[in-house]
Amino acid sequence: MKSKLKKHAMLISIIICMIIIYLCTLMGVTSISFVEANKILLNQIFHIDLGMENISVGAIAIIWNVRLPRIILAFVTGGALALCGAAYQGIFKNPMADPYILGVSSGAALGATIGIILKFSSSFLGLNGIAILAFIGSFSTILIVYNISRVGRKVPVATLLLSGIAIGQTLSALISLFMIFNQDEMSQIIFWTMGSLNGKGWNQVIAVLPYVILGCVIMLTSVRELDIMLLGEDTANQLGVDTERLKKKILFSSSLITAAVVSVTGIIGFVGLVVPHIVRMVTGPKHRVLVPFSLLFGGVFLILCDTLARTVTAQEIPVGIITAAFGGPFFVYLLRKRKKGGV
Amino acid sequence: MQRLMPKIMLNFKDVVAAYGEINVLQGFNATICQGEFVGLIGPNGTGKSTLLKCLTGLLPLKSGEIMLEEKNNANYSQRERAQLVAVVPQSFDIDYDFTVEDIVLMGRNPYLSYRVKESRKDYDMVTEAMRVTKTLSFRKRYYNNLSGGEKQRVIIARAIAQDPDIIFLDEPTSALDIHHQIEVMELIRNLNLKKSMTVVAALHDINLASRYCNRLILMKNGQVVVDGTPKEVITEDNLKKVYDMKMFIQENKLFEKPEVIPLRVIKETETYHSLRIHVICGGNKASQVLEELEAMGHHVTAGVVNQGSDDWTICDVLGIPMVEESPFTSISLEKQEENLALMADCDFILISDLPFGHGNINNLSGLENLSGSIYFHKNCRNNDFTEGKLSKRLSDIKSKKQLVEIDDHQEFLEMIKKLTLIENHEA
Numbered sequence: 001m002k003s004k005l006k007k008h009a010m011l012i013s014i015i016i017c018m019i020i021i022y023l024c025t026l027m028g029v030t031s032i033s034f035v036e037a038n039k040i041l042l043n044q045i046f047h048i049d050l051g052m053e054n055i056s057v058g059a060i061a062i063i064w065n066v067r068l069p070r071i072i073l074a075f076v077t078g079g080a081l082a083l084c085g086a087a088y089q090g091i092f093k094n095p096m097a098d099p100y101i102l103g104v105s106s107g108a109a110l111g112a113t114i115g116i117i118l119k120f121s122s123s124f125l126g127l128n129g130i131a132i133l134a135f136i137g138s139f140s141t142i143l144i145v146y147n148i149s150r151v152g153r154k155v156p157v158a159t160l161l162l163s164g165i166a167i168g169q170t171l172s173a174l175i176s177l178f179m180i181f182n183q184d185e186m187s188q189i190i191f192w193t194m195g196s197l198n199g200k201g202w203n204q205v206i207a208v209l210p211y212v213i214l215g216c217v218i219m220l221t222s223v224r225e226l227d228i229m230l231l232g233e234d235t236a237n238q239l240g241v242d243t244e245r246l247k248k249k250i251l252f253s254s255s256l257i258t259a260a261v262v263s264v265t266g267i268i269g270f271v272g273l274v275v276p277h278i279v280r281m282v283t284g285p286k287h288r289v290l291v292p293f294s295l296l297f298g299g300v301f302l303i304l305c306d307t308l309a310r311t312v313t314a315q316e317i318p319v320g321i322i323t324a325a326f327g328g329p330f331f332v333y334l335l336r337k338r339k340k341g342g343v
Numbered sequence: 344m345q346r347l348m349p350k351i352m353l354n355f356k357d358v359v360a361a362y363g364e365i366n367v368l369q370g371f372n373a374t375i376c377q378g379e380f381v382g383l384i385g386p387n388g389t390g391k392s393t394l395l396k397c398l399t400g401l402l403p404l405k406s407g408e409i410m411l412e413e414k415n416n417a418n419y420s421q422r423e424r425a426q427l428v429a430v431v432p433q434s435f436d437i438d439y440d441f442t443v444e445d446i447v448l449m450g451r452n453p454y455l456s457y458r459v460k461e462s463r464k465d466y467d468m469v470t471e472a473m474r475v476t477k478t479l480s481f482r483k484r485y486y487n488n489l490s491g492g493e494k495q496r497v498i499i500a501r502a503i504a505q506d507p508d509i510i511f512l513d514e515p516t517s518a519l520d521i522h523h524q525i526e527v528m529e530l531i532r533n534l535n536l537k538k539s540m541t542v543v544a545a546l547h548d549i550n551l552a553s554r555y556c557n558r559l560i561l562m563k564n565g566q567v568v569v570d571g572t573p574k575e576v577i578t579e580d581n582l583k584k585v586y587d588m589k590m591f592i593q594e595n596k597l598f599e600k601p602e603v604i605p606l607r608v609i610k611e612t613e614t615y616h617s618l619r620i621h622v623i624c625g626g627n628k629a630s631q632v633l634e635e636l637e638a639m640g641h642h643v644t645a646g647v648v649n650q651g652s653d654d655w656t657i658c659d660v661l662g663i664p665m666v667e668e669s670p671f672t673s674i675s676l677e678k679q680e681e682n683l684a685l686m687a688d689c690d691f692i693l694i695s696d697l698p699f700g701h702g703n704i705n706n707l708s709g710l711e712n713l714s715g716s717i718y719f720h721k722n723c724r725n726n727d728f729t730e731g732k733l734s735k736r737l738s739d740i741k742s743k744k745q746l747v748e749i750d751d752h753q754e755f756l757e758m759i760k761k762l763t764l765i766e767n768h769e770a
Contacts (some may be wrong), residue, residue, distance in 0.1 A: 021640070093438075171545060204569055210558055210613075220457075221457035222457070224452060224455065224457075225452070226451055227441075227445070227449065228437050228449050230438075230441075231435075231437055231446075232437075234399075234401060234432075235430075235432070235435070237400065237401055238399050238425060238428075238429070239425055239450065239452045239453065239501075239505070240421050240422040240424070240425030240426070240428040240452050240453030241421060241452065242420065242421045242422070243421075266372065284439075284440050284441075285439035285440055285441060286441075286445065
């Protein structure tokens, strides 16, 4: 019975995900009736017409162009962050590792800050200039951090973490400096750094998705090597893992995913740190299971947090606040409940 | 003689390797052939682990080269190398909950990729490796919950699953109790004999190395000092040179291999004025006092001792001049004359803790005419089988000169130490 459950756990989880996506689409500040919402979804996805004449164009727009893309973006973002977190915790062998640890977030924030201050509003491929600057900022930060830490062909993990933190701090200082001299834009910058999915549509989903898919594929092809990496770099080498190549592969793909996601949504914290730990407590440390479940659970977690963010009060709360407010205590609870699974 | 020409598995040619500026390996040379069981011995910091790092490609060589199965080691990829060389590290903890089977299966990694999944054959090899190492019964348990010996066997199972030609062990027994030490070494010897796997093991325990390896390489400062069979390598001269300490080597009769008994670290800080000290012994209690006096640099003599007694063995090994008597023979007065001659210009004479009977009471005759001070171990009175002769002898001595009575040998040693220690004014 139990093994059967294990065997189908992935399928069951996917179904639960779909149900949650569906339920969250129905919820929102604007009241659209249950029947109406279902009719709109059926019509838009499956082109089944159950009488659309009484439904306003506004309602259709809210369900199809506002809520659904936002939920899907939440899923993709949450899943991507959790995935990168799982991979980073593996190659760094450090439970404190999250996708932002190498300064990707600070780089993105600096890019966004510059964009906001310069009122950079032109857009490209449906993305606004701020997102593009944020992407450039985050990706170049990774390149700088990587090159600082590189010793010949090798990249020692400890140096990488330290230089990531150092560069991150420097960039944060720069952002603060910019804010001091541009106090009018201060609140906008602060809001950006808190992360939000407000006002995001299909364009953003399409912009982010290719990176996330590419990253997932790369990581899923490295699961065995990531497992071995947990035994330490020397041992991994002796077991035939080209650790330098693996590190490069994971760093490159995680950075790409994180940069893409952060530049669109701002800095949504905690998902990438906490979700892999929670999943590991249930699935154990093997990446073959850990990676896909982190993706699913991270996605669902962010959908739920975002649904709260947009429904609890009339004034929307940045979702980063919700993730931290719920993730933190929940994580502490789990840690105390069972110190298992290796943290 | 060697059978045919064995295949050369490993050839280290003038290997120099360094951490930063400090050269750890300084021209290491050795050729290792298929089926050998080679022990690397030598003090800490001589480069045994560094050699392993070089072999596994973790540390690039400064100069020289390592040929691994006739191809330069530097030209192997990690994956190719892992198919040839498996490593068993010292002891090994992980922070994550992997089962025993997970860990052993990782040994198959060099043969797998994201395109090549684990096949039936891989699982069979993993099962076989666990069977050989007797780890099959706990395959589903978490590695972290195992004992030290079990963990080491799991790691050896992983190495076997790698299906290597060479297995390199880095201090595989240093964290284990004697039961598990022997268990692990026997397991490795079986691999060596039955699967003709080439084994290279860095070992601290010289006696284990001597017992199991058919060849030893003694290293110091990143170079080979001696390379040969245990009998050729384990000699007092070689070991004294490398370990800078005094040891005593005897043949272990059970295994017919040389065995080391470490005695003391050679101290350079304390020096003593040299005295002439004679120890009357012949039982089995004076070994330590003889050895310590000798180590302090005194001119030690002994007598009369029956050949074959423990005290005689120690004198023989340490080269202490002595008057000998055949085993189980009473000490004749002629021998005692020789003994007295040996004692004639001694500064101190110690009558050590020794049972006296009719056979050896002559050992005490004529002592009263000597110039040296005489010390007597009180415990002799408790092992007096002379029916009054001992007490008479002692009172004869006492009537002519002072006889200092001591409670144990340590007291005598302390007295001598205090008397002869040369103060080190630099300290």
